[in-house]
Amino acid sequence: MRLLMLGGTEFVGRAITDAALDRGWDVTVFHRGRHEPPDGVTALHGDRTARDGLAPLADGKWDAVVDTWSAEPSVVRDAARFLKGRVERYVYISSRSVYAYPAGAGLDETADVVEGSKDDGQVPYAESKRGGELAAIDAFGDRALLVRAGLILGPYENLGRLPWWLTRVARAGRVLAPGPRDLPLQYIDVRDLAAWTLGAIERGLSGPYNLVSRPGHTTMGELLAACARTTGSDAEFVWTSPEPILKAGIEPWTQLPIWLPPGEEHETLHQGDVTKALATGLRCRPIGETVEDTWNWMRSVGGQAPRRPDRPDVGLAPETEAAFLDGGGH
Template structure:
């Protein structure tokens, strides 16, 4: 099949391109050429998706079976590509997020849950990412009725993860010694590998499918304890995990998600964080590899240098607890006394 990818060079898009090439598809990648890697064997078209003239030039005299849009973040901008591509592609696949569901992370959402409201002309200065993603979905659905395929991934991990959530834990655990860990090792999580979403998207497109799928992985496919143990195994580390209760972290102003990646506090407003339902996607054939395999492959990719370093290592994103704060929190934990 002929596939146009809006983006395609960093993480999920790159995983999609790799898998599509492996399956023998013919690919055109449209991006600015500023980030990531363009593999051999694809047609690269340079341009900014915000620019309508560039989009018009991209589609002139062209036709693709599918477009896969991995880099849509604003409805007004996604609408430009939806309009430009009408009549030039059969199916528009859009990578959204589980953030699009208004009740996430408080509730265990599925595809029947309401999405955030969002005006088509909403700007990121005024409207959060969550609502903008929902707005983008609607623009695609309206522009390609019956031919829009939307995926709502959960937390995506895997080789080349640019945010650096799992890479931060891997680097931290690899250093060994006593490693502070959040809450309980039994805290159930749900992670999904970018490569599994990519394969699922290609499977669904090949079936001529449309509609929406939550792609958040297999329910409870890991726990915080298993994840950190997998990090130790992958890195050959002697790390000894010191499980400090959540109240303690909060008392020391450690921020969930950013300073402690992949940690959502055990509070009612986060009750559904790790329990969105991927039942529909799994019933449709989505296959998810074991989290330990993802962890090992991510560590290998970090070492091989086949991907750009995660953004937090480049100082572009605040991910992970700084070493001095980590030492101070550990010292405070040791000094807290027998009653905690």
């Protein structure tokens, strides 16, 4: 198989590139040259947002292209149009954020989605991803595969969510642990996303797929226990119900990454229906493996995971956590 990866040097793109190389695929990586791609690829440099930025791709032909773009949908539109006729299948890594909020528990691929346009410039994230989907469909029709990923974790994560928890737990001491302890979490290891996506290309799948683990694949308690076990930490987890955390103004998801209290947001993010993906071969590794491999990767890069400059910082400041715990807020 001949794969064109738009990006391919960070997180999702890197995982897909690595997995394709492991399968013996012929991989071309088109990127701006800011990061080194994996050994074994054909690397082409260009900025797809610039005038004539796609020119290095003018002559190639591929069985599939994978696009992870998450900003202006018009950029996806231009790439899809440029590659039409020279690529068999267009794979767009989308997001479950495209569903109209609140979606509620159990939403599947038939749920209502937000408005979007392939011609949009800068728009909010959900509308960007929906516009990207429409751009892929416009150019490739039933040869477009829409991978609606949920929360993505694993090695190479450049958003800081699991790396923050690992770093915090490794520091030990009293750790604010947002409850309930058995709160179910739904996520996808980036390598499982990559494996399913490549398998879907081989099988010629098309249309939208929710790509995330089963609801309750792990819990908040199991996640933090895995962080402690992996880092060898003797951290004291102070399990705290959502109400005092929210009353103190501590923000779920951002200040306490991954965590959302029970309610509409949690149902939307952590209670999605993945029957369709499971029926087409999705397999999800246990949380302990994701945590351990992420920690090992972090240590291999000096302990400080790289961060995307276009995304806000996540994590709770030490002084905010200490003030909350010392004040008996839990």
